[in-house]
Amino acid sequence: MSSSSAFNDDKGGSSSIGEPEYGHDPASGGIFSSDYKRHDDLKEMLDSNKDSLKLEAMKRIVAMIARGKNASDLFPAVVKNVACKNIEVKKLVYVYLVRYAEEQQDLALLSISTFQRGLKDPNQLIRASALRVLSSIRVTIIVPIMMLAIREAASDMSPYVRKTAAHAIPKLYSLDPDQKDQLIEVIEKLLADKTTLVAGSVVMAFEEVCPERIDLIHKNYRKLCNLLIDVEEWGQVVIINMLTRYARTQFLNPNANESLLEEGTEKAFYGSDEDEGKEEKVEAAALVAKRKPYVMDPDHRLLLRNTKPLLQSRNAAVVMAVAQLYFHLAPKAEVGVIAKALVRLMRSHSEVQYVVLQNVATMSIKRRGMFEPYLKSFYIRSTDPTQIKVLKLEVLTNLANETNISTILREFQTYIKSMDKDFVAATIQAIGRCATSIGEVRDTCLNGLVQLLSNRDELVVAESVVVIKKLLQMQPERHSDIIKHMAKLTDNIQVPMARASILWLIGEYCEHIPKIAPDVLRKMAKSFTNEEDIVKLQVLNLAAKLYLTNSKQTKLLTQYVLNLAKYDQNYDIRDRARFIRQLIVPTDKSGALSKYAKKLFLALKPAPVLESPFKDRDHFQLGSLSHLLNAKAGGYQELPDWPEVAPDPSVRNVEVPEWTKCSSREKRKEKKVEKPFYSDSEGESGPTESADSDSDTGSGTGSGSEESGSESGSEESEGESESDKEEEEEKHKRKSKSRAKKSTQESEGSEPSSEDERKKPPKGKGPKAASDSESEEEEEEEESSSESSESESEGESESDTDTRMKQKTCASKPPPRQPKKETEMSLLDLDDFEPTPSPQVTPVNNFVSSSLVTDLEGLSLSDSALSPAAVSPASGPVKSYELLHRITGEGLSVSYCFSRQPFSHDPHMVSVQMQFTNNGDTEARNLRIQEPKLQSGMRIAEFPEIDVLPPGETVTMVMGIDFSDSTQAANFQLCTHTRKFFLTIQPPVGELMMPVFMTENEFKKEQGQLTGMNEITEKLTLGETCQGDAAIVQRVTSTASLSRVPCGSEMKCRFAGKTVTSGSLVLVTIVTREQLVAQLTVNCEKMLIGTMLVKDILQALSQ
């Protein structure tokens, strides 16, 4: 991913460079000029009502994309058409969307709802295509929606939709690897699917997401084997490759016995993949002797039997997959069947040939007999591309043995005459290899090669000499006649490289030809001045070597040659001459080295080894990219060694009923040391995840408001994405914080702390008041004042709050600790018990929330768990957010909170209570709102202008905002008589709804209608401080503006509400299972809202 994004960066540059060239392209018809006015043209067409114009525009745009030109500036115009009726327009819009969504994330979100609608379509094909496009949009913020959609689709009736779900899994995984655990759950479910349509796709997803979870395959192994033949061909390839790996971990090596006992040492070494060293081999052999005769696991047999027909597939990839499966898994006697099929593939395209030959080359080293009958199929035609020729040559060389060597050599002879010199060079090497491996033909080969020395082509000669050199080094004593022959060649051969090589040989083996060597030197001395440099150097070498072995005859000659070299034009040669003279000619000054001269020059040089480059390549799974490159490619799964002892085969039995699964799993766990099982890991991950996803509801105050304050002045248009980022950052912060636990006390009040815990009890008395409707009013009043004080305290330093809290705790005589928990809200409520110094606050009675009541209610429930009557419709405490800091506001500070009261003028608006405080020393005048910049669908009802706000005064006003059921921020300007401030209000999702009173039956009925895609279920672990109904109710209602539905079960809490704008129902159910484990279900027609709400509630409950 990182690399691709790096490429993205230079995208713009490269495409713009390419543009002029396309302008002249006749096929583009001049339409695609990069002129921006033209783009306006397209925009107009897209905005028109006629489908034909839209289609034409989309076609042009797609053509631009196809050429790699940037069409991203058209994004808004195109996305509008996502819901277009015309199918082709729609399809092209999808193409565009998938291409550019990543770059324009905010705008892409506008299209999501269309797909969400599509996901609920009764037609399976529309559901599938909606899921396909939705999952292809690489926008991180919709990850939860994708996750939900995939889960839903995984249990769809239609196998085609399930297949699409399987396809979507790797997409989501690459977008957000954190979803792995949940995705594995889906994969596990889909693996159990019995239709062929799904099988290939889900195994693909398995391979990309969790190839290490081989345990998921056990139960599905037999089913996959049996379905295999009917799966579509691409799926077959993936399944076969995966099953090869699986089989390697579960079955015993069918060749273990033979390979260890029979054949030469080398063969045995290859044959057993198990052992690595020689000692081990001996041990293994002993072990084999003890082992009872090998009996193949019936499942192993099943796999081999069911894959065999696929060798007849028309798809080369399938054939190759089966071939590698047989090569890696089949008993030796059965491997032969694949040869014929592989040979057939050689008739195919040259790229296919290339890959197949690479694999055949590897196989033919280990299983030579297999391809021997097809020897002639590897004969080379002059029309083959060179790379194919070289590979065929490799195979032919591997296949050469005593019986066929003569035919092969005859073939080689024709190849040597080829016009393709690279190929000839490869042939010469091949001959050399044949000569080394088959002793009988060594002389013939040598003779043939010697003849090649007279070839006119330097490459051929050089290659021949190199090969001859290698061959002679193996047994020089037997070939003195060849060396003699080569010595004679010096008279004729003109190619300097060859002359040099011959001289080296004569020098190296001068002891075998004592008479000829000095004579050669004599001739060379004669022609020394006319030789090429490389030859001269070798003449010097020869002279030195002869001087050391036969100084009597050659002393003078050597002196002569050295003298000639001393005055040579080339400094290399002069240097060499000086060096040699010092080393070999004994003088008075000669150093210690000259004693070792003979050792230096005539050291025994090791014979070069001629072996196939394909040797040992079979440790890579054949047919894989890694094998082809002979290097591990990213994502390559190592082919495991056979196990020494077969794991329990009963794990593949499927008769086990569902409910015993767990126990059998545990068994498995004991046997193999594996990663923690899914259920475990989920338990762990669940809460952490919800902690990440943490809403900003809780965060709002300290850092959050500051950010919004500073940011509001800058970029309004980007508000969304910005806040996204913030959210992200905060998530991270939060994560680390929640880990750090208590050390975070000084952070925002939302963090649960021991302080909070202790505070709870004072409320313990309140609850009774909750059921008491009369006392409610008073309580409310108190509450409202607490609100205002709270908003003030927000601005103050934490230490301040802390001290206050301490006071409170003292004052309220903390009773012993109780496990019951509550949120930060209750913390602030405590202010009630203390006189709050804010007389200026004008309590807006109408808007006084009954949050305290709710708190009390929650607590009352903890005492008398079942008191349905006490439920009050409006609930939830109020938190205040800073809108304008007094420093930025030059003395004017503004904070706001969601009062959770219906906005009197318009029921579709959320009322926002704003508190203006003038901290400056001059009065502020004419406070009013101006120029709201709102997302489409949003509205603002402004508050009446505040004429004068004297220094030190505080005024509370209420305004209404219709957020149109989205958490997008509302941006507007706040004007005073002197200045303007850009402000942003972003609602937590919980504030976008209002409570609805419902009976249990109504609730159940409504819930029944909101299943499927509209239902989100999450498991969670309740936080330490959040146990018991009361705490849960308290936390939920503080997170979201919902009311509790009375119900008869102790373990269930239900809440109902509806969104403010559209009135869509929001139903929340929390079922407590046992200590700390609970399940949260949210039903909401608006999936985005539902998803975010789940996050927020999870966050609240798990703290």
Next chain:
Amino acid sequence: MIHSLFLINSAGDIFLEKHWKSVISRSVCDYFFEAQEKASTPENVPPVISTPHHYLINIYRDKIFFVSVIQTEVPPLFVIEFLHRVAEMFQDYFGECSEASIKDNVVIVYELLEEMLDNGFPLATESNILKELIKPPTVLRSVVNTITGSTNVGETLPTGQLSTVPWRRTGVKYTNNEAYFDVVEEIDAIIDKSGTTVIAEIQGVIDACVKLSGMPDLTLSFVNPRLMDDLSFHPCVRFKRWEAERVLSFIPPDGNFRLVSYHVNAQNLVAIPVYVKQNISFFESGFSGRLDITVEPKQTMGKIVEGVVVTVHMPKVVLSANLTPTQGTYNYDPVTKVLAWDIGKLNQQKPPNLKGSLSLQSGAPKPEENPSLNIDLKIQQLAISGLKVNRLDMFGEKYKPFKGVKYLTKAGKFQVRT
């Protein structure tokens, strides 16, 4: 799996790009161009190229490079096979797979590519399904579309994707119900200098053109099925019935498709239909050479050998050729150094002959080796292996289809060494 696809023409221009995952800059193709430069011919570009962050797997077809970008381990054949399918699909849709036709139909190409892969994994590669989704362009349809404003994209949904016979579209209707089968056999052979056969093999295919209404279930049986040795089947063929009864039983796709390809088990007893006498020699003095080729019919089973073409890749030093054919025409291209002699029908009585002199580049050494001859030929109404279709039966539908079988023998890789 497959991240992106770039189509590159022989001039090195990237004329189409498609990304199935995140966008990968086309600059990644520079690695390909580098490899292309190193390779002497387009065929010699390595199919798999490793770059620091990606792997490029490419095929060369119809003068176009299909370069795909992948990031992680994937069987290379998987990608290669897929790319060939793409090329075949273009061929199927536009009649040819060429830069011009792709550029003309760029929108359809894009729609096709979108349907064929999902997130880099093949989704719909069956031509029958794709044609249901995206109708191939025809002159008539494009005229109608411009007038009525209707579209190429099928309004119907690809029901084939859901069925158990995904290769066949549903609701097929024809007034004339016909099924044609072409049995085409190719002879691959290498003949050495002296005229003896080094290797000879017969590879055959049965191509079908089936236009039958409804859901026909066909059974094709042979007089001598044992001749077919190593078969590979279209997915529609029921493998079990072939194993048991040696008949091909299948529900065919609609339209043209390759039913079976096979190898003939002939144990080197392959009839070679022509005999080539040749003598090519070059002389050091005078920088010239002589060429004399005669093609005679040999074992033709009483049929006429036609469409005979002899192609010779001359050594680089051959400048021009001055030859006289007794039949047909010849052409020597001094740039590519290819001599092509188009003979046509082979005359039984008077074997055609090509004779004359070659002139070599002066000063250059004479070529050491003689070029080999590639022979192309056709024999109508004959399957050289002797394979014969026995009968074709149809079940599942009531009407009586028109049936036909055609045989053809061709030269495959038929080479004569000199």
